[in-house]
Amino acid sequence: MSSALTGLLPLPIVQAPMAGGVSVPQLAAAVSEAGGLGFLAAGYKTTDGMYQEIKQLRGLTARPFGVNLFMPVLEHPDPAAVDVYAHQLAGEAAWYETELGDPDSGRDDGYDNKLAVLLDNPVPAVSFHFGVPAAEALAALRRVGTVTLVTATTAEEALAVERAGADAVIVQGVEAGGHQGTHRDLPGAERAGTGLLSLVAQVRETVALPIVAAGGIMRGSQIAAVLAAGASAAQLGTAFLATPESGASALHKQALTDPLYVRTELTRAFSGRPARGLVNRFVREHGPYAPAAYPDVHHLTAPLRKAAAKAGDAQAMSLWAGQGHRMARDLPAGRLVEVLAGELAAARTALSDLPAQGGAHG
Incomplete structure (x- = not known):
């Protein structure tokens, strides 16, 4: 894992920034306190609303956290x-x-104003969705000590992220809940997409950036799988949506495991x-x-x-949800991080205990 990310991630677990009131300060704080990396979602919020949530989160934890920004929409x-x-x-x-x-x-979600606030009041990490920021913006964030991550849904998008100078790429598979972070919304995009494990492998062979893998991850064994495929960490959204700290409505939380859906x-x-x-x-x-x-x-x-x-x-x-929604667990966010870490450790132990391939046959 790159030195830029090492200090932010005692555990390779990132809580996805879920816009629309889900990723509240209480959720991000609980995840960060447990050793993961909690995230606030600035999407759909005013600049002041984002700033006030950052202040609130800083009052809840001294651990690293991140803020996610939506890139301005270029399509008309x-x-x-x-x-x-x-x-x-x-x-x-x-x-x-x-x-x-x-x-x-x-159409721009207050991007410029939010970026200005994050440069004046630096946070440990900032991620971007729906496109790649200007290289100058990423460099400015780096100068104030902020680690930058940008979402990509293809190897080509990941290459654009690397060329712009981001510290890491969030590789989002088609399994992910919520909005696909495609850099351009092309016709037929709602019927396209690549599965996470295949996508991580493709991106790993295309760029040298650290990878944070996102999409349908609900268990520690799945975290182990993406780490084995070349990721440095895993980002989970739907898994944390069901926690009591999440700002999702009770209806949304209940729907995740309702057999009606x-x-x-x-x-x-x-x-x-x-x-x-x-x-x-x-x-x-x-x-x-x-x-x-x-x-x-x-x-x-x-x-x-x-x-x-x-x-x-x-x-x-x-009712945004990833493909693994039926595996949602009603656990406090901090406890969920602990359970995921335990499952990850067990999965890694099981992999290390497998016999080596090859050898003589009797």
């Missing part, structure tokens, strides 16, 4: 396609007695960009027709999702 979707989708959702708005949101509510899929239904979640009524009815229009569709559906949550109706909520 067809407004006519967004209008058509809004017309399709009119019945949903009427049912939940709410108005649809304004799709033109903003038999599978996940990548869908544009809620945000206009491919994101993996439990398949509910909203995904089935609207996913096939949702345009490639992020964050316009995110803003459009925000009031619907909030109204559904208020009504206790999980069938119209964005």
